[in-house]
Amino acid sequence: MAHSSRPKQFLEIHGRPVIVHTLDIFEQHPEIDAIAVAILPQFREHLERLVKRYELDKVKWIVDGGSTGQESRHNALKVVAEHNDPDSIVLIHDGVRPLIDADLVSRNIASAREFGSAVTCTKMTETVVVEEGEGVKEVIPRDPLWTAQAPQTFPLKDVLAGYDRAVAEGENDSIDTCTLMNGFGYDVHRVEGPRTNIKITTASDYYVCRTFLTLIEDREAFGGE
Numbered sequence: 001m002a003h004s005s006r007p008k009q010f011l012e013i014h015g016r017p018v019i020v021h022t023l024d025i026f027e028q029h030p031e032i033d034a035i036a037v038a039i040l041p042q043f044r045e046h047l048e049r050l051v052k053r054y055e056l057d058k059v060k061w062i063v064d065g066g067s068t069g070q071e072s073r074h075n076a077l078k079v080v081a082e083h084n085d086p087d088s089i090v091l092i093h094d095g096v097r098p099l100i101d102a103d104l105v106s107r108n109i110a111s112a113r114e115f116g117s118a119v120t121c122t123k124m125t126e127t128v129v130v131e132e133g134e135g136v137k138e139v140i141p142r143d144p145l146w147t148a149q150a151p152q153t154f155p156l157k158d159v160l161a162g163y164d165r166a167v168a169e170g171e172n173d174s175i176d177t178c179t180l181m182n183g184f185g186y187d188v189h190r191v192e193g194p195r196t197n198i199k200i201t202t203a204s205d206y207y208v209c210r211t212f213l214t215l216i217e218d219r220e221a222f223g224g225e
């Protein structure tokens with residue numbers, strides 16, 4: 001795992017790749033009509049096989065990822081915009097966050113309808129420090145701090161305009177949609193997400209995700225008890 005050459009979204013948990021766990025939450029959600037996935041071209045065929053095998057019928061578009069996350073999201077948004085009403089609500093998620101749940105999807109959509117946006121956040125529970133060499137230059141007051149995760153949700157026309165504007169202004173590597181839209185002064189509304197909505201970045205994230213998925217699947221097997 002520590003030196004895995006497989007992209008993390010294809011690691012398996014309970015016999016299913018992480019990305020399938022993630023996509024299945026959207027597939028099963030009654031308010032989701034269609035899904036676009038951005039993926040590096042060398043993994044396209046593999047993903048196509050998974051989509052077929054796991055009957056992820058809402059996956060309508062598989063688009064080429066770009067050289068940055070911003071480019072990948074932009075490529076997907078452009079394809080989505082070719083086929084959907086500009087007022088549609090778009091949730092932008094990470095393939096490596098398989099512990100998303102239906103409630104979080106619903107609350108993102110409701111917030112985007114009511115406030116024009118939704119960024120999933122959790123309250124910071126650790127002290128954040130700014131480095132200086134091997135020391136600490138500054139301690140950031142923790143009280144107003146949150147971390148932003150995904151989904152990050154906007155009306156299609158607004159978020160596409162934001163990504164187009166970023167490119168026009170020479171920005172190609174904005175870390176996420178929250179950063180990009182906030183940078184343009186767009187009002188970004190927080191939706192508090194569960195702490196379990198982990199992004200699989202490190203080996204320990206993978207083990208924690210696997211443990212949570214075991215708990216969830218065991219509970220489902222016992223009818224939710």
Ligand SMILES: C[C@](O)(CO)[C@H](O)COP(=O)(O)O
Pocket residue numbers: 069094148149150175176177199
């Ligand atoms: C959106 C995000 O999950 C916020 O933490 C993150 O920016 C995803 O992008 P990354 O490439 O994994 O940093």
